[in-house]
Amino acid sequence: MSLFLGPMRQHIPGKKELTEKSELLHLMPKKEVYIPLVAGRTLDFDILVEEGDTVSVGTKLAETKSGFYVPIYSSVSGTYKGIVKRMHNSLRPQNHMVIECDFKQTKVQSFTPLDWQSATREECVDFVKNAGIVGLGGAGFPTYVKYMKPDGVDYVLINAVECEPYITADYQSVMDDAQDLVTGAKIMKKMAEAKTVYICIKESHPDLIEKVKSALNDAAGVEVRPVPDVYPMGWERVLVREVLHKEYGGLPAEAGAIIGNASSAIAIAKAFEKGEAITQKNLTVSGECVKDPHNVCVPVGMPVSEIIEACGGYTQDTVRLISGGPMMGKTIVNDMFVVDRAMNALTVLPAANDDAIACLRCGKCSDHCPSGLQPVRITAALKANDVDEMSKRGVMSCIECGMCTYICPSHIDVTENVRKAKRIVMLKKK
DSSP: OHHHHOOOOBOOOOOGGGTTTSOOEEOOOSSEEEEEOOBTTBOOEEEOSOTTOEEOBTOEEEEESSSSOOEEEOSSOEEEEEEEEEEOTTSSEEEEEEEEEOSOOOBOOSSOOOOTTTSOHHHHHHHHHHHTOBOTTTTOOBGGGGGSSOTTOOEEEEEOOOOSSSOOHHHHHHHHOHHHHHHHHHHHHHHHTOSEEEEEEETTOHHHHHHHHHHHTTOTTEEEEEEOSOBTTTSHHHHHHHHTOOOOSSOGGGGTEEEEEHHHHHHHHHHHHHOOOSOEEEEEEESTTBSSOEEEEEETTOBHHHHHHHTTOBSSSSEEEEESOTTTOEEESSSOOBOOTTOOEEEEEEOOOOOOOOOOOOOHHHHHOTTOOOHHHHHHHHHTTOHHHHHHTTGGGOOOOSHHHHHOTTOOOHHHHHHHHHHHHHHHHO
């Protein structure tokens, strides 16, 4: 495929050294957490506690009323104070449950652990559903859905690649919990009824590769698979292309694979073995405009402003604060949002300079697009307001990886143009 379309990937300076070897900081909010009532596109929840109730770390607070079932658990102990609307990293105001901390961090077991080795496949999938395990690499998609009907699935690929610049949160999590990663891999293998699980790690991380190999202890059907240090190697389509040498149309299952995040695998192991829900989140706080870059472990719902303050604050008056990494993350105008379960990074960079020039028609954006799109033609259709042409050019297949913007010699924000075109096509469909 790359013979006709170009490399479709690029080595990008990682800048991982800012946080890769730093000590993990465990932080607590000053007063309150604000737990988002958001589960993918679902915003409709049953609230299971009343104002004034005392809650513990692990208390079930709410569950979805529609769409895929997702429960939400308290990340701190304290008093439930009600619901407020505040900015969310989806760039929209959303409802948040307010818990006033008592700073005791009293814990309860969220659910009874399950012996995954003696349980049936269906029991394991149902357990993951009720434990509220979601994709922790950024998407937040309910994990159990992928395993409901694993017909024709031969492989599980665990994404420990972390290909975006600056981000080292998964690296930290796997180094600290390699044995849980392997246990999670075994559970995912059982749920998928797969032949092999590949734990995918960049070749440039030999220390991490050895750490996980040592934890495998000859685990049947679980292997470490080194992959090239290129972007966007962590995207599921590129990962399947690299590891299995297959292409697919809609979902990885068409290529016989299920893709899972490394942190999600660790969370699965802790749920089965300890009855722990997702209440804490490891994320990377990095970039040239934060004083003391670190990986941090924080309760879900902790205000971003307090995390930045704990990392020394900003180094400039005007910065670009990104929820996520610099390639696929979203720039947010202030730091009044909070940490959600799927968030993996806060990247703080200098304010962007608008130094774009006219398109050179060089074709680099098309050559490097991992989806095989032609962003320059989509941009032309956007300027002409030709919705049919945008759709014809496959705009809805764009994953907004940012590669076209990164590679553009004219410094055009190509990704933003394609993003606008996607919104226009979606509005027309509605």
